[in-house]
Amino acid sequence: MTESQTGNMGTEKMDEAPEEDKKKVTHAPKKSESMYISAHKSKSGSYKSVTKVGSRSKVDLKNAPKSGHDIKTTTSSKQFKKRKRAAEFSTSEEKILEIPSSIEVINSSSEESSSEEEKEIVRKSKPKMKKGKIGAQSEEALAKRGKKESAAVKGVKLKLEGDEVVKEGEMTEDELVAEFIKSKAGHYKPPPPLPDPAVLLEEAMIKLVKKPNMKKEEIEEIRIQQEAEIARKIEQEVQKRADELERVMENERREQIDAQLRADQLEKSVIMTQEVVHHFRETLRTEKELREWELYLQCRKLPNPAFCNDMTTFLRMWEENMTVITIPEASETTKQCLELISDLEEVIALATEDDQHKLPNWFWIRQLFRDQQTVCLDIATYRLMKNVGKNMNRVNIPIADYNFKDDYSTICVWLRVQNPIPLTNPRRPPRPRIIITFEKIHNFKLMLPYVLDCHEKAVRVMYLRYDHQSDTCENSKPPTFPPSFDLDMLQTFKNEWRTKLKYKYERRDRQQPPSKDDPEYENWVPEQEEFGPDEEYPFVPYKHLIPSPNEYVAILEEFRYNQEKKAFLDLVPVETEALNLRKFSILGGIFAVHYICQPPQPSTFATMTHIYEARLFIPQELTYVKFFAEYDPPIEYLFVDPNARKQPTPEYVEEYQMQQDALNTLIMIGLKIPQGVIFLRQPEVYVWLEDEKYWTNKYIHYSHFDQESQRIEFRSQKFGLFALATPRYGHLPYKCWEIKPEIDGSVTISIVASVLILEFIVKDGLICLSLIENCPRRNALQDKLFEYKQFHMLKKMLKNHGVDIFPEADSYFYVEGGLEKHWPTEKHLYTNMAALCGSFNFAWSKWNAAQSRKSFVVQMREYAPKKRKQKSFTLMMASSLKAVYLKCAEDTEEFSPEPMEGIKFSADLYNLMKSTVSMFLRNTIEDYSKMNIHVLTDFLVSTRLMSFC
Structure with a gap:
């Protein structure tokens, strides 16, 4: 076989390219050398040498001795430039990542004839390469730079795909990102380096050495064929990588163009949104001015809720007239108070950026009105009970009650009239438990324990259709949202694009300063390293990075998202005895059940004129009786069915009776679910703790809900404010x-x-x-x-x-x-x-x-x-x-x-x-x-x- 025929195997024809673009490659490396093809072009246009990456020596191809198995390859100048860049591309990858890889190209006929012993020789003859960590150099750079740029973060735990990376002590954000990238390094693998032709040829020839009945001419011919096949495979790999490099660079150019278009289009969309918001605010401002003018012309008694001075004046006048208020008057005042509170909440909801400094005052005024409205109802109740015979309904000789209902509240009072106490009769059986029913409050039923006989006491039950307690609870307030929630899409895109440019700029090929003897040393200006928040990072020539800029931005966004989610999760209320109002909602209003003292009643004197006098108690206000029943709930409540065929054991009956006796020491309350409120699940009862400012079911026991009658019964250890709670997001997800x-x-x-x-x-x-x-x-x-x-x-x-x-x-x-x-x-x-x-x-x-x-x-x-x-x-x-x-x-x-x-x-x-x-x-x-x-x-x-x- 001639030399020209050998050169044409698996390559292009010689006459299709100019003579100066031809290249001769002589394969004569050592066995253990790892070599990558990288051609260097001289000024005259000829290619002189082949650089061995990993070896310091260079082989001069121009003066190399020719052998009978030289391979001549022909390429055009454009193709060779692509292959040159692809070879440098793979070289730069090897500098960043040390990953062992090889491509085996062995003739099929030789492979079939090779024995297990020859395969072992081939395996042992393969060059050994050191295994390095993926992206180790870039991670170290990130960690060093992070120590200067970011604040320290303590105690962070990252969990990815079942693997945990735990860092204790102080770590900067960039160090955490480096750990994050390291944990995900398996997802970003670079292409393997180009194979070593000499090693591949040696591996193929080892299998032919011990093959019997083969002449030297046949071995030489097979060797030439193997060299041609290896050269063709390497040529294809170089071309493939050149095309891939060209595609990547084209994608980067396309990405820059798309980024500019994206910025322009998003800016137009943001302008459109700003116009809508501006039109809405202007409309609200016009309506607000018109509404204030109408209020001014009406000269109504109620103040403007947006003006705190008018609200406090109204509150002061209300307080002066409160000492002589009655229940109907308190109802009218409650209506005005709730109307003002509703208007004030609307002002708070529509507050603009200019009104942010007024919000604390508005919240303060709202709470003052709520407290004053509660005091108003207490004073009206006290004045009602000061003269039971005149103000209340006498049910019978020992019992009196009072019922009032309007659109916002229902007030019911029940008491025993203070009659003369007869002498104690030891033979008289004990009084039964007091059972009170208020039909106007959703068939409210109250059963007091034996120790409460209502002597000189009264029971007041109010149903309030408003809730002034829940929003004062600490866990009702939304947690502090991450800064990313306040960004729009344009700002998010600009931040991500700046991160990409910064990532590429910091990993660019830096210019080396000239030597002091060089005349250009005086005019040399070092590259800018630090950029302000308003300065843009310049574009740099393309460089293959692991991970790529897009992958790095995705990793960083995922990392920050996990960090924000973890920090956000720490703000979620912990499951304690307090009701989490971020998870549950209070619905149906408030049921206020109080055990109160009766004020002294007036006495009639037989004179020419009727004189009513009463003992004076100071202060003259409603007094709440503190009551708390000690109760230790059992592990399991027992139940006895009287109609059951099999009678329970005496021990079981005794245990059941003990549980019932313990329950009888509690306050039993039963009520019907309010109409107009939707409960998708069984409601739960909670009681309000005034000192702690939260709802809890710690003192609620033996709750039972009847689905058919929509009635719930429970026992409580104390009096107070009761409410029904249900899961807040029971309507989600949507279908x-x-x-x-x-x-x-x-x-x-x-x-x-x-x-x-x-x-x-x-x-x-x-x-x-x-x-x-x-x-x-x-x-x-x-x-x-x-x-x-x-x-x-x-x-x-x-x-x-x-x-x-x-x-x-x-x-x-x-x-x-x-x-x-x-x-x-x-x-x-x-x-x-x-x-x-x-x-x-x-x-x-x-x-x-x-x-x-x-x-x-x-x-x-x-x-x-x-x-x-x-x-x-x-x-x-x-x-x-x-x-x-x-x-x-x-x-x-x-x-x-x-x-x-x-x-x-x-x-x-x-x-x-x-x-x-x-x-x-x-x-x-x-x-x-x-x-x-x-x-x-x-x-x-x-x-x-x-x-x-």
Whole structure:
């Protein structure tokens, strides 16, 4: 076989490239050397040498002795440049990561004839390489730089895929990120280095050495074939890596262009959102000024709740007239007080940034009104009992009661009249337990223990339809949210893009300063190392990094998300005896049960005029009797069925009787569940501790709920304020939802929750509840349908009736089946959807649940209410990078993220719409009511349909 024939095996023809681009490679390395191909071009255009990475020597190919098995390869100049860069690309990888790898190319005929002994020789002859840690150098750099840049973080524990990385002591954020990257290093593996041709050839020839009946000419011919095959494989690998490098660099250029487009498009979307918010605030300001002017013209008795000086003046006047107040007057005052508190809460809910300094004063005034309203009811009750014969209803000779009911409260008082006490009769049996029934308070039934005989005492039971205690509890306040919750999508993108540039800039190939003898030394300016928060990092030439910039940003975002979630979890109230009001809600109002002292009654004197006198007690105010029953609950409550065939044992009956005797020392309370409140699960009873300021069921025992009669009975160790609690997020997750425009310009929102079916209508900047189905209470919320309100008022009304479909940031800890999405991206998507709701129909998609944190899938279509036939739904996928229409549909068997063809790059849903719809539809969307857009945005942000469906 000739030399030219050998050179043409597995390569291009010699006559297809110019003579100066030809290259000769002589394979004569040592056995143990690890060599990578890297050609160096001289000034004349010829390629002189081959550099052995890992060896300090260079082999001069121009003067190398020729042998009978030289391999001539022909390449064009462009192809050779790509291969050169690919070889340098693999060299830089080997400098960063020391990973042993090799490619075996052995002739099939030789492999079949090799024995186990020859395979062992080949295995032993392979070069041994040291195993290093992935990314060790970059991790050390991160750790050193982190000590200077970040604050120390103590006691952090990271858990990934079953492996735990625990660091004790002080660690900076960059050190923690380095540990995080190290734990995920297996996901980011670089391509293996180029193989050593000499080693591959030697391995192949070892198998031919001991093959019998082979001539030297045949061995030489096979050797030449093996060399040609190895050269062809290496040539393919170099070309493959060159193409991969070109693709990566093209993707980076494309990424820079997309980043600029994304920034421009997101800025336009943010401007659109700011215009909506500005229009809403201006409208509210105008309405507020008009309302204040109307109040001024009315000259009504009630003050303006926004002015603290007027509120305190009204409070002072109320306090002066309180000493002579009666129950009906207290009811009227309570109505005015609750009206002022409601107006004040509306002012707080609509407070702008300029009003933030007024919030503490407003909260202080609200609490003053609440306390004064409680004192007002106590004074009215005291004045009521000062003259029982005149003010109260005499049921019989020893019993008197009083009942009053209005729209906000129900007050019932029961007492034994202070008659002369007869002499003690030892033969008289003991009095039975006192049982009191108040039919006006949901068939309220109270049974006192034997020790309470109500002598000179009274029982007051009030049902209050408002709750002034729960929001004063410490665990009712939402935890401090991470800073990322306040960022919009544009700010998030800018932060991630700056992180990418910083990551590439800090790992660039730094310029070496010239020597002092060099004339350019005086003009040399060192590269900038530190950049301020407003300074941009410059672009640097491409360099292959492990992990890549995109992977690094993803790792950093995941790390910070885990850290924020861990810190957020530490703020979640711990399961103690206190009721966690982030997990449960108090519904149905407050039941106040108090055991109070009777004031001295007036005595009649037989004179010319009737004189009523009474003993004077100071202070003249309502006195609460403190009562607490000691009780140790058993491990298990026993039950005896008198109709059972098998009678229990005497020991069992004795134990049961002891439990009943212990229960009789407690206060027994029974009541019916209030109408109009939705309890999806069995309610639990809690009592308020005034000193500790929280609800607890520690003193509630033997609670029983009857589902048919909707009645609950329980025992309590003390008197006080009682309330019913239920899980707050019982309506989540959602099953499906849909948003559809109507002919009159309104928008209908349909939600199928876990049990209820709800429908809302948004019109003229207001929202109402238009439909509720599958409700366990038939008449619940029926009187609230089609009452248009501002969104925050509707939200408050639904929560008070047990329909809490407004999850907050910590709801993921209490709801099963939720998808914790990336909040800035999710919030931006809701803003876009609200802007398009006037012309588009949106619906839930089953594929959304399987997406990542930063990806959302929803069905959408153009919707014309006047047309009978509408277009079919199209799947839209929005992420933190772009928004696209998908080829797959809702009813396809498998999900595919492949986008439709011919769609321009769009950073979000709003820009995707602008690039795909007609000019008429675009103008229709821009002219849609900004007030409706703001209400829809608030509704979608509060319900979080994409996260819980």
